[in-house]
Amino acid sequence: MKKKDMHAYTYAYEKIRDQILSGEIEPHIKLTEEMLAEKFGISRTPIRSAIAKLEQEGMIRNKRIFIPTANDIRHIFQVRILIEGYAANYCSKFISEDALNRLKKCVEVGFDGTLEEVMEANHEFHQIIIQETRNPLMISIIDKMQSIIYLFRKTVVGQKRPHLIDEHANIYKAIENHDDQLAQQLMVEHLEKDLEFSLSRINN
Amino acid sequence: MKKKDMHAYTYAYEKIRDQILSGEIEPHIKLTEEMLAEKFGISRTPIRSAIAKLEQEGMIRNKRIFIPTANDIRHIFQVRILIEGYAANYCSKFISEDALNRLKKCVEVGFDGTLEEVMEANHEFHQIIIQETRNPLMISIIDKMQSIIYLFRKTVVGQKRPHLIDEHANIYKAIENHDDQLAQQLMVEHLEKDLEFSLSRINN
DNA sequence: TTAAAAAATATTGTACACAATATTTTTTAA
DNA sequence: TTAAAAAATATTGTGTACAATATTTTTTAA
Structure with a gap:
């Protein structure tokens, strides 16, 4: 549940991260901004920030969950x-x-x-x-x-x-x-x- | 000069980075989105991406050039x-x-x-x-x-x-x-x- | 005066529309 | 049929308006 004093992009970041780790978001599927925005009921803007951070951290690569070789x-x-x-x-x-x-x-x-x-x-x-x-x-x-x-x-x-x-x-x-x-x-x-x-x- | 096939946020990222490293942007001043957007003639959106990346990389902290202790x-x-x-x-x-x-x-x-x-x-x-x-x-x-x-x-x-x-x-x-x-x-x-x-x- | 409260201002965050690209599908010509 | 070209579609990138916060300034009451 989104805390009221939490920014949407923080919420999105945590949600996406958790759902990746829990397997709720499956590997191989493309993480499009619109799809995630829809899913979490917020606009694409905060989703973009969240994805960017997750990419920086290495969990996402090319808009997909990173599966290391x-x-x-x-x-x-x-x-x-x-x-x-x-x-x-x-x-x-x-x-x-x-x-x-x-x-x-x-x-x-x-x-x-x-x-x-x-x-x-x-x-x-x-x-x-x-x-x-x-x-x-x-x-x-x-x-x-x-x-x-x-x-x-x-x-x-x-x-x-x-x-x-x-x-x-x-x-x-x-x-x-x-x-x-x-x-x-x-x-x-x-x-x-x-x-x-x-x-x-x-x-x- | 901005290359024509370059995204604005890449341009912004490189420009800000270079200007920080060259000293053109001085330490201690607050890097507001609007000020940078104005400076580079683009909107705040790509500036936001650029700043976020620079913050992730540790060059910027709290919207200011990071000066390590x-x-x-x-x-x-x-x-x-x-x-x-x-x-x-x-x-x-x-x-x-x-x-x-x-x-x-x-x-x-x-x-x-x-x-x-x-x-x-x-x-x-x-x-x-x-x-x-x-x-x-x-x-x-x-x-x-x-x-x-x-x-x-x-x-x-x-x-x-x-x-x-x-x-x-x-x-x-x-x-x-x-x-x-x-x-x-x-x-x-x-x-x-x-x-x-x-x-x-x-x-x- | 000084500190808290209020107001004003500056700045960032979000949504959304439209533009630019990338991707996929369809069409066309060999 | 098959590969290139074209068209259609999907997705991302950008600008902009407005909302939410943060910051600064001013006002007020002690």
Whole structure:
């Protein structure tokens, strides 16, 4: 529901984004301004802004939901591995008590939560580590890629990878022990496995 | 001059961008749509698109030219060091013959070119290294930051740093020798010095 | 005077009409 | 039939008017 103090383009942006992520808007169909304007009961102008933003962020390409190729996935992960590896290292030295607790919670939920909760906790695990860099640029770079990866996961993979939680647990331990080298190495390996898993789902 | 087959918003984007970088539009003044529309003889609609893009890219913030704080600069460099360090490493292993030659040329121009040429060559030196990763994501991340740093340089620094060319020469040599570790280390140190130099210009 | 309220002004946001392009379909000529 | 050309259609781009907000200035009451 549109909040009364919300601009139409913000509303449109969130709506389109959510509907893409939830699958309500299916891939491959062309996102025309008029069709979306009709759908949300507003004019084309705010829709244009929303689409432009989504295109900038990489979720839409050529007016269609962006479905990354194997190479796109590799490129995304190359950047992710670099930044998140660094972040894991950084965390080991500078993480706050609070963040460390939240990280621990994520691992615990990973072991005993519902599927929904586990998915959310896994996402948050990575999120916390990045946020502890307190570098807004890094955070936003990762955020944008997350959406694309999430989307890709939902549409292509739709399935959980084995050992994922154990790897999180190990990364957590390394951070807790302030072993920056190990934390970085484990994060890199973790993401490399994630990449492999993702790619294996495309090629068949 | 506006090309006839160019959309007004592309024209506006380039014009505004160029005028910001050239200093024709001064910092601190508010970039209102109407004022820019008037200036370029087009309506507000394409100006809106252009501003939105420039804001996404970080050159404009709150309708004003973005002038980064010391912390902003640190954050930008933290990402740059990470990515360009990686790129230097990567280059040492995989650079093409052609790119290596162009890199060499940049160093040479650095020693015997005019100020204008030197500036351009220095920029290109970094550009080539990033481009050799062939990762469009990395390239675009660095590109966006380049604009902001360049702008910041122009307005705040306006001055060349000593030893810069020598450092480029050393990085070049390391890449030429396929010494990936050294290339990375030298690039990191190079950028750290750049950061220090930039910061020293703010704090007085 | 000074701070809150009100009014005036400036600026941005939205809708909509029409123009310019891009895309698809149909027609035509080989 | 098939490929190029033409026409029809769909979609995006632009200008403009007006509405909604934000900002600045003026007024008012203490």
